[in-house]
Amino acid sequence: MTPLKNDIFIKALLKQPIDRTPVWMMRQAGRYLPEYRQIREQAGSFLNLCTNPELACEVTLQPLRRFDFDAAILFSDILTIPDAMGLGLYFTEGEGPKFKKTVRTAADVKQLPIPDPHEDLRYVVDAVSLIRKNLQGSVPLIGFSGSPWTLATYMVEGGGSKSFQKVKGLMYEQPAVMHLMLDKLAQSVAAYLNAQIEAGAQAVMLFDTWGGMLSSEDYIEFSLHYAKQVRALLKTDGDGQRIPTILFTKGGGLWLETMAEAGYDALGLDWQTDIGQARARVGDRVALQGNMDPVSLYAQPAIIVEKVKTVLAKYGPGSGHVFNLGHGILPDINPDHVKAMVDAVHQYSPAYHL
């Protein structure tokens, strides 16, 4: 495969010297871009877009044509694995993802298959190959998956949730069933990410969107333990290159020290966490990714520039920082404001890499 022309994202994750801070954005391929909305309409549905490798490739590349991002991220959904397990993922307008079948009993869990990514998630693997080829080595491609715990929340609840009553109920009342389910999910996630790595993903990220809804002890037992298990099963090299890994737990700022021991190269930070304090807490063990408040992109460009400068200054000098938002970009942000953010990272970060 073509060698990378711009590898500062990979180098930052591995804390190797670079000359400026790399930048990309969670949900950078998304609704804030008119060209995305056009393809989305053409596809007819969000799921059609995810399951069509050509369209998924096209929307993955769109933001890179507009902005000087240092990484591409596979366009997909975090719930592809439960769908491949046969739960029947669907989306209803304004209500988010839902499943036709739920997983709530020991029998349900025992019946869950571990999907073969090359068969059951072929559309994702094909999208990764196609995107990697089309990137032509310009920037690295990030593969991703939802974390075992986060996938389990949707599978038990049957969709999104506010209080997570059903999944926590299963966790409290039948912890062995919950552990069996999470173990199957960890194996499935690892196989899925390994297939993405084989197909060309040059870094992988685990999204633990709902780990932050757990108590400290439940987080360690039911979420982080399985993130570690995934990490232990991951390929460390792809195409002869080291594959860096990122763990992002939204609301996980309290647990960074423990997360830093989970084997990942980097931790994603939400915007509530002070990135300077986070760096002091994790030391040299991991790189950090984040963490501007996504809502600050509504502000005028001059204010956005100040917010970028604050995040860069808080992280401070040296490699090990990937600039990002603290969560996905919101769907109605003005693309010019994204440009202001990206340009500010380009302009003000070299001072931290002298």
Add this chain to the structure above:
Amino acid sequence: MTPLKNDIFIKALLKQPIDRTPVWMMRQAGRYLPEYRQIREQAGSFLNLCTNPELACEVTLQPLRRFDFDAAILFSDILTIPDAMGLGLYFTEGEGPKFKKTVRTAADVKQLPIPDPHEDLRYVVDAVSLIRKNLQGSVPLIGFSGSPWTLATYMVEGGGSKSFQKVKGLMYEQPAVMHLMLDKLAQSVAAYLNAQIEAGAQAVMLFDTWGGMLSSEDYIEFSLHYAKQVRALLKTDGDGQRIPTILFTKGGGLWLETMAEAGYDALGLDWQTDIGQARARVGDRVALQGNMDPVSLYAQPAIIVEKVKTVLAKYGPGSGHVFNLGHGILPDINPDHVKAMVDAVHQYSPAYHL
């Protein structure tokens, strides 16, 4: 006034020796109780219930007839102040609180009055007097208010919010306007809490429900600063007794060290925060209140007992802990499960006070 028969709640907040850990529950007067639902129906609306001192008194006392709680908390809403400022609070089924008028410009903020609690919030002051009288010194009465930042979020957004786009927009774009608004709110909250203290509240709690949606630096500048200002304006004594104060920021676990310097006697903890680690971080500066996961009350009583034991063991020996949930009780919890929790605190906490 009658001296307190049970003052362990007050003593725990002041870290004075006691023989067991006190317990109460956020939203203990609420929908999980059939007798509450009956009065609520009789009142016709939630607001009618809040604004009628006799009914507010009745629902405040209901949980104390069922459970051995060590404190009563005024039944009211956190949004009474903006309503008294003329914004027109109303509730729509399933959608939460809304305001008829919003506050979004410098002119809007300049026009905001500082309500006189004895005039504009008379129904609350009267409810406090009535509850205090009816408690007959059995347990102390907690008064409360929403925090300036949390009130501001509803006033700018016009109701609840997911991304807090409008209030953060005002904060980023016109920080001086936001500060003027928060300053007026701090004055209003302090006057309101002082009126509650004068009417008989024996402790006060500030609910900062949405402080945890801010970045660290914004939390300190726009939320904690005004919580401090409120504290500085509060009466320290009522009826010759010291009035302890509690600050609760949901999602504030990252900032406990700074919060411990704000002048409050105790910090409320959400369930994500490890209460043992929190105690190590704040040392002797403040007491701690919390923090069992509210969702664990769905589990069977035997499991609830284990969860109570875990929280007690994590806090460890000595005074300075008030047992509570990490957030309000959920509306469909079985009251028998609450009894299991309260009884477990009574049974297992004396070992930590030898």
